[in-house]
Amino acid sequence: MHIVTAKEMYEVDSHTVQSAGIDGKILMENAGRAVATNIEKRVANTCRILIFTGSGNNGGDGFVIARTLHLRGYHVEVVSLVDEEKINGDAKFHYDILKKLSVPFHFYKSENQLRGILVHTEAIVDCMLGIGVKGHLKSPYKEVVGQLNKLSIYKVAVDIPTGIPADEGVEVKDGLYANVTFSIQYPKITAFLERYASYYGEWVPLDIGLIPPIKPSFVQTWGRNNVQATLPKRKRFAHKGTFGKGLVIGGSDEMPGSVMMTARAALRSGAGLITIGTTRQNIPAIASYVPEATYKTVDEMDFLSDQYTSVAVGMGLGRTEKAFSLIEQVIRQVKSLLLLDADALYYLKQNLSLLKEREYPTVLTPHAGEMARLLGITTERLLLKPFTYSKAFAKEYNVHLVLKGPFTIITNPQGEQFVITNGNVGLAKGGSGDVLAGILLSFMMQGACLITSLCNGCWIHGASADHLIENGRYSKYDLLATDLMEGIGSVFHTFS
Numbered sequence: 001m002h003i004v005t006a007k008e009m010y011e012v013d014s015h016t017v018q019s020a021g022i023d024g025k026i027l028m029e030n031a032g033r034a035v036a037t038n039i040e041k042r043v044a045n046t047c048r049i050l051i052f053t054g055s056g057n058n059g060g061d062g063f064v065i066a067r068t069l070h071l072r073g074y075h076v077e078v079v080s081l082v083d084e085e086k087i088n089g090d091a092k093f094h095y096d097i098l099k100k101l102s103v104p105f106h107f108y109k110s111e112n113q114l115r116g117i118l119v120h121t122e123a124i125v126d127c128m129l130g131i132g133v134k135g136h137l138k139s140p141y142k143e144v145v146g147q148l149n150k151l152s153i154y155k156v157a158v159d160i161p162t163g164i165p166a167d168e169g170v171e172v173k174d175g176l177y178a179n180v181t182f183s184i185q186y187p188k189i190t191a192f193l194e195r196y197a198s199y200y201g202e203w204v205p206l207d208i209g210l211i212p213p214i215k216p217s218f219v220q221t222w223g224r225n226n227v228q229a230t231l232p233k234r235k236r237f238a239h240k241g242t243f244g245k246g247l248v249i250g251g252s253d254e255m256p257g258s259v260m261m262t263a264r265a266a267l268r269s270g271a272g273l274i275t276i277g278t279t280r281q282n283i284p285a286i287a288s289y290v291p292e293a294t295y296k297t298v299d300e301m302d303f304l305s306d307q308y309t310s311v312a313v314g315m316g317l318g319r320t321e322k323a324f325s326l327i328e329q330v331i332r333q334v335k336s337l338l339l340l341d342a343d344a345l346y347y348l349k350q351n352l353s354l355l356k357e358r359e360y361p362t363v364l365t366p367h368a369g370e371m372a373r374l375l376g377i378t379t380e381r382l383l384l385k386p387f388t389y390s391k392a393f394a395k396e397y398n399v400h401l402v403l404k405g406p407f408t409i410i411t412n413p414q415g416e417q418f419v420i421t422n423g424n425v426g427l428a429k430g431g432s433g434d435v436l437a438g439i440l441l442s443f444m445m446q447g448a449c450l451i452t453s454l455c456n457g458c459w460i461h462g463a464s465a466d467h468l469i470e471n472g473r474y475s476k477y478d479l480l481a482t483d484l485m486e487g488i489g490s491v492f493h494t495f496s
């Protein structure tokens, strides 16, 4: 599914109207009807619903919703935040139709007046502002939003909660907290920012028949259907070599656990052969947890002669001079797909130019803190526009970037971007990232297009956590990274 900026949304709108010749009034009708139909599924027709409208086309959607619900037997009333003369264009067309029906219509005057209107209201529909919002909310939008936020009634936002910008990089203070947001055709970028996602509540995209340009370059979500269509098949006569030869380098004497989890997760995700490169002291402990792997001590490794399909480096490796020199050697000498995580990302900060010298694909898997450090900015600043920063970085350093978080953003060097929305807070625990690195390594080893492998790996990781919690096996409190190994198998089962 596409995710759009306000500019992209207006482009799709004008392409539909100008090139395809569909009138904007029809699009507004489609939008309003689609929302009304979905409100019917959630709000009983015995409920009194107030529809709040503003000066733009978001308000126009509200007039269609009011008419549709009224004709379907609902008790609806409209509260307009602007005077009649400010309603124009397609919104005016639908306002004029609504006026001919007996729908109670109020023009907002004061907080007191609104308090009276709100008595016995069970749900509100927010059609005050959509993607046309600029900057902080002005009066009376700010006051109305503040008043509505204090009420615990069911709130439906249309397209975007009033006050919240469509695009990243914009900081605002006020916005409506909705229970559900019906996005017109596509969700907007801010639905995937930690800062604004909670305003949306649940988001549901509604098709209103827009026609996108031939080849849109929008960000996309990656979901189960995408995984289903691209998951590598296990052929009957395949052998272990078919599924790649992977190397995991990590685990210092103090941190043996991470490399264990990476290697085990790689094998659980279908990797053919895994070798672990670690310290001699670590090998017995790790081998008891991952007996399927083979082992090398870090001093024994010869990256020029050892032919691995894919290599992952950094997990629990430490930040010693010895570790840094090993990481540099790996980045310079590995002639295959290379994944850099954890301490390798720490090392990279002072050595970013090495990435530009690599002739083979490189994958970086930072969480927000690691990414902010690589960019030399604060985490808060990164999280205000993670899509923009990711794209610029991936292009500049010619890398595939997996920016991990509640919404993981995957970017390739061409700037194509995908978002993974599954997973849950049970993953916010040490070791989850090591497991992800293993799953990603395994998918990298099994071929297919690299960005597809990364998207599939991230989705399987999130789905594993969801599966374990939804089935009552663990909770969001007690889930451990090692438990994910069990979840991976259950998720694969759902595809067989």
Ligand SMILES: NC(=O)C1=CN([C@@H]2O[C@H](COP(=O)(O)OP(=O)(O)OC[C@H]3O[C@@H](n4cnc5c(N)ncnc54)[C@H](OP(=O)(O)O)[C@@H]3O)[C@@H](O)[C@H]2O)[C@@H](O)CC1
Binding pocket: 009, 010, 012, 013, 027, 028, 031, 054, 055, 056, 057, 058, 059, 060, 061, 128, 129, 130, 131, 132, 133, 134, 135, 136, 137, 138, 139, 141, 158, 159, 160, 184, 210
């Ligand atoms: N795209 C599509 O294909 C379709 C889109 N559709 C719908 O249209 C919506 C977009 O409509 P839109 O462009 O008219 O913008 P929208 O948000 O309703 O209002 C803009 C007005 O808000 C005002 N305003 C701005 N900032 C403000 C602030 N901080 N504080 C207070 N006021 C502020 C500003 O007024 P001004 O300040 O200029 O007086 C301006 O006039 C979209 O979200 C979707 O719901 C569907 O109907 C069908 C197909």
Ligand SMILES: Nc1ncnc2c1ncn2[C@@H]1O[C@H](COP(=O)(O)OP(=O)(O)O)[C@@H](O)[C@H]1O
Binding pocket: 342, 366, 367, 404, 405, 406, 407, 408, 422, 423, 424, 425, 426, 427, 428, 429, 430, 431, 432, 433, 434, 435, 436, 461
């Ligand atoms: N609240 C959350 N919701 C969904 N996924 C999360 C959440 N918190 C963390 N994750 C996921 O868990 C993993 C954590 O990785 P990372 O921070 O590198 O952990 P560690 O280094 O401790 O192993 C990432 O894949 C991230 O997307």
Ligand SMILES: [K+]
Binding pocket: 058, 126, 127, 128, 129, 130, 157, 158, 159, 160, 161, 162
């Ligand atoms: K709205």
